[in-house]
Amino acid sequence: MNITETLKEAERELAAAGVDTPAFDAKLLLAHAAGIAPRDVDMLRLLGRPLPESFDADAYHAMIARRAAREPLQHITGHAPFRYLDVEVGPGVFIPRPETETVVQAGIDWLAGRHIADPRIVDLCAGSGVIGLSAAVEVAGSEVWAVELSEPTHAWTERNRRRVVADHPDVGERYHLVLGDATAPETLRDLDGTIDLVISNPPYVPESEIPEQPEVRDHDPELALYGGSADGLRIPERIIDRAATLLRDGGALVMEHDISQGAALRAYAAARGFADPRTGDDLTGRPRYLFAVKAGI
Structure with a gap:
């Protein structure tokens, strides 16, 4: 999946779990999994670029699952x-x-x-x-x-x-x-x-x-x-x-x-x-x- 599809899937999972800010959390955790700033996620998405090579898909999915279980975002990022x-x-x-x-x-x-x-x-x-x-x-x-x-x-x-x-x-x-x-x-x-x-x-x-x-x-x-x-x-x-x-x-x-x-x-x-x-x-x-x-x- 490209960056937009990855974010949308994560956003849907978080929204279904009742997270108040699913889009924001999905973006911040993607940035964390890729080792980049959230603003860089916005830029990559705007330009239609693929996920960066630094992106760790397994880590991202694990973090989204933790957030969907309502673990605080700040605990996940540290x-x-x-x-x-x-x-x-x-x-x-x-x-x-x-x-x-x-x-x-x-x-x-x-x-x-x-x-x-x-x-x-x-x-x-x-x-x-x-x-x-x-x-x-x-x-x-x-x-x-x-x-x-x-x-x-x-x-x-x-x-x-x-x-x-x-x-x-x-x-x-x-x-x-x-x-x-x-x-x-x-x-x-x-x-x-x-x-x-x-x-x-x-x-x-x-x-x-x-x-x-x-x-x-x-x-x-x-x-x-x-x-x-x-x-x-x-x-x-x-x-x-x-x-x-x-x-x-x-x-x-x-x-x-x-x-x-x-x-x-x-x-x-x-x-x-x-x-x-x-x-x-x-x-x-x-x-x-x-x-x-x-x-x-």
């Missing part, structure tokens, strides 16, 4: 893009989502708007490391501490730290990875009252709302998904408590949450000493994150 980074992912680590890029942007924009030199940033519930590593790469002179509880996930974070440092050597001196409980008072205790910005994507899915997508339900670690209570608020509230202690007066918290949790978390933040907490939207216009400044100045 990596995921996030802002200006590309990180390694697989079983045991939460796959970064585009909505989290908006959360990071809100924090970076706040720092830039206040012209804070050499800001001190904490990433609570680090996961793959994309939040803290993005901050370290994008914010010149920043010093970042990242906390992750799960040992298997921490291993992924460390792997991605090394991956980023290979391209950005200065990050190695400014990014500090800690294995520990992000909500515990003793974690990073020596930083209390000194942090400019806390950014967090904590577990927040309500335990009463098990995700329908097999890619999420069956593959993302439960520790990274569920917020510790029926409404999913228990862990986000504890992150607010910890941030209130870590931040200096006038420091900011940006925390991702479920679209149902905005009002409750604004009220909780206000009760914990944050001024004028507000809810920010993601790129689809859904209420996605809490933004709050610690009162005091």
Whole structure:
């Protein structure tokens, strides 16, 4: 078969399995099986060219079968893009989502708007490391501490730290990875009252709302998904408590949450000493994150 026929057959198989983006996934996996960029697949298809000699048909069919079984695309390719980074992912680590890029942007924009030199940033519930590593790469002179509880996930974070440092050597001196409980008072205790910005994507899915997508339900670690209570608020509230202690007066918290949790978390933040907490939207216009400044100045 030529490249168009190969893609169409794979797309039909993925669509029949209920995959949301069958054409995109078929193209990306073909590029992966051929060792070329997705844009090169588009070009070959447009020019009516045959499949490249580098294409491994057996590997491609095996990857399509895995995807049709609803294994996450990122597990099959072994990596995921996030802002200006590309990180390694697989079983045991939460796959970064585009909505989290908006959360990071809100924090970076706040720092830039206040012209804070050499800001001190904490990433609570680090996961793959994309939040803290993005901050370290994008914010010149920043010093970042990242906390992750799960040992298997921490291993992924460390792997991605090394991956980023290979391209950005200065990050190695400014990014500090800690294995520990992000909500515990003793974690990073020596930083209390000194942090400019806390950014967090904590577990927040309500335990009463098990995700329908097999890619999420069956593959993302439960520790990274569920917020510790029926409404999913228990862990986000504890992150607010910890941030209130870590931040200096006038420091900011940006925390991702479920679209149902905005009002409750604004009220909780206000009760914990944050001024004028507000809810920010993601790129689809859904209420996605809490933004709050610690009162005091």
